[in-house]
Amino acid sequence: MVSVRGLQKWFGPLHVLKDVDLTVAAGEVVVVIGPSGSGKSTLCRCLNRLEVAGAGTIEIDGEPLPAEGRKLARLRADVGMVFQSFNLFGHRTVLDNVTLGPVRVRRVPKAEAREQALALLDRVGIADKADHYPAQLSGGQQQRAAIARALAMRPKVLLFDEPTSALDPEMVNEVLDVMVSLAAEGMTMIVVTHEMGFARRAADRVVFMDDGRIVESGTPDEFFAAPRTDRARDFLSKILQH
Amino acid sequence: MDALTGHLGEFGHGLVTTVHMTVVTTIGALLLGVIVATLRICPVPLLRGVGTVYVEVLQNLPLLALLVLFVFALPTIGITFPLFTSAAIVISAYEGAYLAEAIRAGINTVGVGQAEAARAIGLTFSQSLRYVILPQGLRAVIQPMGTICIALLMNTSLAAAVGVVELTQAANNVNLVEAQPIAVFTGAGLAYMLLALLISRITGALERRFAIVR
Ligand SMILES: Nc1ncnc2c1ncn2[C@@H]1O[C@H](COP(=O)(O)OP(=O)(O)OP(=O)(O)O)[C@@H](O)[C@H]1O
Numbered sequence: 226m227v228s229v230r231g232l233q234k235w236f237g238p239l240h241v242l243k244d245v246d247l248t249v250a251a252g253e254v255v256v257v258i259g260p261s262g263s264g265k266s267t268l269c270r271c272l273n274r275l276e277v278a279g280a281g282t283i284e285i286d287g288e289p290l291p292a293e294g295r296k297l298a299r300l301r302a303d304v305g306m307v308f309q310s311f312n313l314f315g316h317r318t319v320l321d322n323v324t325l326g327p328v329r330v331r332r333v334p335k336a337e338a339r340e341q342a343l344a345l346l347d348r349v350g351i352a353d354k355a356d357h358y359p360a361q362l363s364g365g366q367q368q369r370a371a372i373a374r375a376l377a378m379r380p381k382v383l384l385f386d387e388p389t390s391a392l393d394p395e396m397v398n399e400v401l402d403v404m405v406s407l408a409a410e411g412m413t414m415i416v417v418t419h420e421m422g423f424a425r426r427a428a429d430r431v432v433f434m435d436d437g438r439i440v441e442s443g444t445p446d447e448f449f450a451a452p453r454t455d456r457a458r459d460f461l462s463k464i465l466q467h
Numbered sequence: 468m469d470a471l472t473g474h475l476g477e478f479g480h481g482l483v484t485t486v487h488m489t490v491v492t493t494i495g496a497l498l499l500g501v502i503v504a505t506l507r508i509c510p511v512p513l514l515r516g517v518g519t520v521y522v523e524v525l526q527n528l529p530l531l532a533l534l535v536l537f538v539f540a541l542p543t544i545g546i547t548f549p550l551f552t553s554a555a556i557v558i559s560a561y562e563g564a565y566l567a568e569a570i571r572a573g574i575n576t577v578g579v580g581q582a583e584a585a586r587a588i589g590l591t592f593s594q595s596l597r598y599v600i601l602p603q604g605l606r607a608v609i610q611p612m613g614t615i616c617i618a619l620l621m622n623t624s625l626a627a628a629v630g631v632v633e634l635t636q637a638a639n640n641v642n643l644v645e646a647q648p649i650a651v652f653t654g655a656g657l658a659y660m661l662l663a664l665l666i667s668r669i670t671g672a673l674e675r676r677f678a679i680v681r
């Protein structure tokens with residue numbers, strides 16, 4: 226579903242992604258972990274071209290990522306993204322956040338989009354907040370609304386960039402539960418997170434990044450029980466202490 | 468007082484012209500302002516350049532000079548508009564540059580995350596602008612845009628210089644007959660004040676109506 230070959234990314238002189246290869250099969254859930262600054266967000270953002278890769282190829286469902294323009298917009302519609310800071314549209318109600326993409330991009334009739342949006346909001350557990358504005362919601366509710374907004378496009382892949390890092394601890398699980406259920410339903414997902422519980426429960430594969438490279442990749446059981454590299458062992462010992 | 472009451476027809480006419488000119492140029496300036504602000508943030512360097520040149524040129528020339536130039540220079544190359552139309556075009560273009568800068572400032576208050584989220588759901592550049600960025604950017608600068616519209620109202624009086632009989636010119640004409648400048652221009656000044664007050668009332672109402680829930 227997602228195929229990345231030889232991906233390189235520079236920010237000026239800073240070499241942020243160094244020859245990254247990553248293949249994600251349809252229905253697979255891949256968790257990306259690694260220390261701060263290792264390039265996890267940048268990798269995620271390259272996948273829907275919010276960042277433009279310096280070299281290498283990225284294919285989504287067999288299609289190479291188009292350059293700017295309408296074709297890129299169409300591809301982005303198929304690649305959902307959930308941000309750390311939610312990024313709900315502040316001037317629109319939750320319902321209008323969810324229907325915007327379907328109505329304007331997919332040309333779904335308004336009434337139909339509304340019905341689907343309400344069903345999605347119900348599924349992420351915030352149907353009663355449909356007419357509220359984002360600022361009137363808790364962080365956990367906002368993130369669930371953002372997930373509903375991404376799902377409304379019926380994406381082929383969902384990217385999550387630290388979806389629970391901005392949340393108060395008591396709200397983390399309500400978001401993770403939604404993500405676990407999506408994973409169980411066969412959604413293809415790439416998730417940058419430090420939530421090891423989620424990785425164990427839902428991931429098919431854990432990818433460990435360090436200094437712009439994918440250093441290690443394996444099933445959660447393999448990875449957590451016996452990381453092969455020192456870097457990964459070191460990293461795990463740090464985050465598991467907490 | 469007779470200087471005013473005896474010439475209500477002329478004042479009324481001038482007032483109507485001023486209001487007409489203000490409404491027409493506000494609409495024109497708003498359209499131009501949105502277009503030019505959009506040019507200034509668009510991803511195409513050439514278009515950004517066009518937007519920048521527009522703002523720089525129009526903000527750095529006196530409105531009166533622009534008016535005179537437009538009204539007297541264009542006919543020499545065979546282009547003539549009615550006086551009212553000429554003045555409306557020039558004032559729209561001029562105030563449009565100021566509105567463009569205010570709108571751009573508004574757009575800059577909208578976080579990058581909003582634009583990224585808009586692009587991430589597949590909106591094109593113009594769609595994200597229309598449905599996500601501008602609605603929020605414009606709301607952030609309703610107040611300064613109102614101030615520019617009041618300045619625009621005052622600037623319509625410069626149209627008198629190229630022969631449009633708006634409120635100031637009407638007052639001038641009456642004064643030529645009555646020779647009572649204090650009464651005549653106080654009357655005209657009060658009318659401008661009332662119009663300005665009306666604009667700021669409208670601005671305030673719009674601001675309340677479109678406040679983003681935070
Ligand atoms: N827009 C940018 N301009 C310049 N440098 C950037 C930019 N975005 C990221 N970087 C740099 O690229 C490197 C990788 O950043 P990235 O955000 O991908 O890391 P990350 O693994 O997501 O880290 P974190 O866990 O802190 O989110 C960092 O050194 C960062 O400072």
Ligand SMILES: [Mg+2]
Pocket residue numbers: 265266267386387
């Ligand atoms: Mg990051």
